[in-house]
Amino acid sequence: MSKAISQVPFAVNEPVRSYEPGSPEVKSLIATYKEMWKEKFEIPMIIDGKEVKTDTKVQLQSPQDHKHDFGFYYKGDMQHVDQAIESALAARQQWNDLGWEQRAAIFLKAADLIAGPYRDRLNAATMIGQSKNVHQAEIDAACEFIDFLRFNVEFMTEMYAEQPVSDNGIWNRAEYRPLEGFCFAVTPFNFTAISGNLPTCMAMLGNVVVWKPSDKQVLSAKIIMDILDEAGLPAGVINMIFTPGKETAEKVLAHRDFAGLHFTGSTSVFQSMWKQIGNNIQDYKSYPRIVGETGGKDFIMVHPSANAKEVATAMVRGAFEYQGQKCSAASRAYIPKSLWNEVKEVVGAQLKTVKMGSPEDPSNFVNAVIDKNSFDKCKGYIERAQESADAEVIFGGKCDDSTGWFVEPTVILTENPKYESVCEEIFGPILSVYVYEDADWAETLKLVDETSPYSLTGSIFAKDRYAVAEAYKALENAAGNFYINDKPTGAVVGQQPFGGARASGTNDKAGSKMNLLRWVSVRSVKETFVTPKDYKYPYLG
Numbered sequence: 001m002s003k004a005i006s007q008v009p010f011a012v013n014e015p016v017r018s019y020e021p022g023s024p025e026v027k028s029l030i031a032t033y034k035e036m037w038k039e040k041f042e043i044p045m046i047i048d049g050k051e052v053k054t055d056t057k058v059q060l061q062s063p064q065d066h067k068h069d070f071g072f073y074y075k076g077d078m079q080h081v082d083q084a085i086e087s088a089l090a091a092r093q094q095w096n097d098l099g100w101e102q103r104a105a106i107f108l109k110a111a112d113l114i115a116g117p118y119r120d121r122l123n124a125a126t127m128i129g130q131s132k133n134v135h136q137a138e139i140d141a142a143c144e145f146i147d148f149l150r151f152n153v154e155f156m157t158e159m160y161a162e163q164p165v166s167d168n169g170i171w172n173r174a175e176y177r178p179l180e181g182f183c184f185a186v187t188p189f190n191f192t193a194i195s196g197n198l199p200t201c202m203a204m205l206g207n208v209v210v211w212k213p214s215d216k217q218v219l220s221a222k223i224i225m226d227i228l229d230e231a232g233l234p235a236g237v238i239n240m241i242f243t244p245g246k247e248t249a250e251k252v253l254a255h256r257d258f259a260g261l262h263f264t265g266s267t268s269v270f271q272s273m274w275k276q277i278g279n280n281i282q283d284y285k286s287y288p289r290i291v292g293e294t295g296g297k298d299f300i301m302v303h304p305s306a307n308a309k310e311v312a313t314a315m316v317r318g319a320f321e322y323q324g325q326k327c328s329a330a331s332r333a334y335i336p337k338s339l340w341n342e343v344k345e346v347v348g349a350q351l352k353t354v355k356m357g358s359p360e361d362p363s364n365f366v367n368a369v370i371d372k373n374s375f376d377k378c379k380g381y382i383e384r385a386q387e388s389a390d391a392e393v394i395f396g397g398k399c400d401d402s403t404g405w406f407v408e409p410t411v412i413l414t415e416n417p418k419y420e421s422v423c424e425e426i427f428g429p430i431l432s433v434y435v436y437e438d439a440d441w442a443e444t445l446k447l448v449d450e451t452s453p454y455s456l457t458g459s460i461f462a463k464d465r466y467a468v469a470e471a472y473k474a475l476e477n478a479a480g481n482f483y484i485n486d487k488p489t490g491a492v493v494g495q496q497p498f499g500g501a502r503a504s505g506t507n508d509k510a511g512s513k514m515n516l517l518r519w520v521s522v523r524s525v526k527e528t529f530v531t532p533k534d535y536k537y538p539y540l541g
C-alpha cells in the first residue's frame, strides 16, 4: 500500500513521427511490415493470462491483398465467454486491492513500450490488418494509444484527488471504487487506439474486463495483449476473446455480475445491446454503466467568405484519409454557389495526385477498405449515384477488388439534399456535395442540423466572424466535436475530447476524465472524530 501521495509523470502528447522518404524511421517501419507480411501468425484468445486455442481456425485477411495468407486466429464459442467472465471475476479482488500507483505503472510502461520497442510492430500490424498508410497508422496505433494510456493515468489521479470538504471534527472522503462485477469492452475495426483504450481505461481503475475486439482487427489486438503482458498486467484482468458478437453479447449481458459496457462501433449494434440490458435490468446486481460511441454523418458547412483552397483540402483530407473509415470522416459538404467552381477545381487537382494502393508503399495516400462487405456497400452507393437522376459522380467512382478492396476516392454531386448518400453513414471514401444558393445560408444551416440522426463531428468554414457565430449557435447540437476552419477528423487526446450525441452515442468523451468517471462507483465516507454520547440537543438541557 502507498505511503506517499505520488505525482504521476506529466502527460504530453506523443510527437507524431514524420516518416520522410528515406528516413531511418520509415525504412525501419517498412522493413517490419515486410517481415510481418511473411509471417504465419497463429493468434489465440487470452483468458486468465493463458493462450486459448480451438479447433476453429479463421484465416487472417489483409484488405490490400485478400488472397495473401498470413496466418489465422482461433475462434471461440460460448464456453470461452463463460471462461473469460469467470477469469475476470476471479482476478477482481486482488486487482482491486492493488494500490493505484502499481496499476498506473503497468499502463505507463505499456505506453513507453509502444513509444519505443513495439512502435513499428504495432504500426505495421495496423497497416497489414486494417490497411492504414504509414501516417494513419502512426497517429492511431502509436500516438493516440500512447496518449490514451498516459493521459488516462493523469486523469485518474486528478479524479482521485477530487475530495469533498470536511467540517471541523469530521473527515469526509470520496473513494473511487471499481464497479462491482466485470466490464465488457466491444471494439471496432478502425482504430487500434480505440480497441486498446476501451479495455485498458476500465482496467486502470481497478475493473476487470472481458474484451471482444472486432474480427477485422485481430492482428493489432494480439500485439496489444503482448504489450500489456510485457508491461506486467496480471492474468485475468483483461481477457481477450474472439467469439461471435451477437451471441457473446447475449451471454455477457445476461450475467448477474455484468457491471458496465464500453462500446464503440455501429449505432444499430449499440442500440441492440442497450435494449438487451434494459430487458435484463432486474437480474443485475447493480445498474450497469453504458457507454457507447457510434456512427456519424459528419459535415463540412461552408460560408461564402471561406477560403476555397482551405475548404477543398479539408474535404480531401477529411473525407478520404483512411478511406473515409473514421467515424469522424467528412461525408457531406455544403458549398455556396459562389465558391463551388473554385472548390471543385482544387478538389479535382488534389485528387489527380492521390495515389491508391498497398500501405507497403508509403506514397499511397489511399489504401483498401476493410472487407468485401464494405467494398460492396461503397460500390452500391456509387453505382446507384451513377444511375440516379438526382446525383452525379464527379470524381472517382472506380472500384477494383482483383487484389484488394480498393475504392477510388469518390465525390457525388447532388441537387437533392435528402439524397441517400447525403443522409446515410457509408463508412467509405465517398463524399456527397450539395451546392446551395449563397442567399440560403441560414436555411442551409437548418438543413445541416436536420439531415441525419447523428451528431458526431462537423466543420464550419468562414472568414466572416458573424457567420461563424451564427453557425456555432445553429449547429449547437449537430456535433459533439465541432471544428471551425478545420477538417472534422483527427481529434487529439487531451486536446479535443472525442464523442457525439443524438444517435452517435452517449458522448462520454473517450480519453477524458468524464469517461473515467463512468467506470467507478464512488463511496462517500464520513468519519467523526468526537462522536456524540447523548441524543439531546443543547436546548433540551
Ligand SMILES: NC(=O)c1ccc[n+]([C@@H]2O[C@H](COP(=O)([O-])OP(=O)(O)OC[C@H]3O[C@@H](n4cnc5c(N)ncnc54)[C@H](O)[C@@H]3O)[C@@H](O)[C@H]2O)c1
Pocket (backbone or CB within 6 Å): 186, 187, 188, 189, 190, 191, 194, 212, 213, 214, 215, 245, 246, 247, 249, 264, 265, 266, 267, 269, 272, 273, 293, 294, 295, 296, 326, 327, 328, 425, 427, 456, 498, 499, 500, 504, 505
Ligand atoms: N463514435 C466513435 O467514437 C466511433 C469510433 C470508431 C468507430 N465508430 C463507428 O463504428 C462503426 C464501424 O466499426 P465496425 O464496423 O467495427 O462496427 P460494428 O458495429 O460492426 O462492430 C463493432 C463491434 O461490435 C461487434 N458486434 C457486431 N455485431 C454485434 C452484435 N449483434 N452484438 C454485439 N456485438 C456485435 C463486432 O464484432 C465489433 O467487435 C461505424 O459505424 C463508425 O462510425 C464510432
Ligand SMILES: N[C@@H](CCC=O)C(=O)O
Pocket (backbone or CB within 6 Å): 190, 191, 325, 326, 327, 328, 488, 489, 490, 491, 492, 498
Ligand atoms: N477520434 C478520431 C475518430 C475515431 C473514429 O473512428 C478522429 O477524431 O478522427
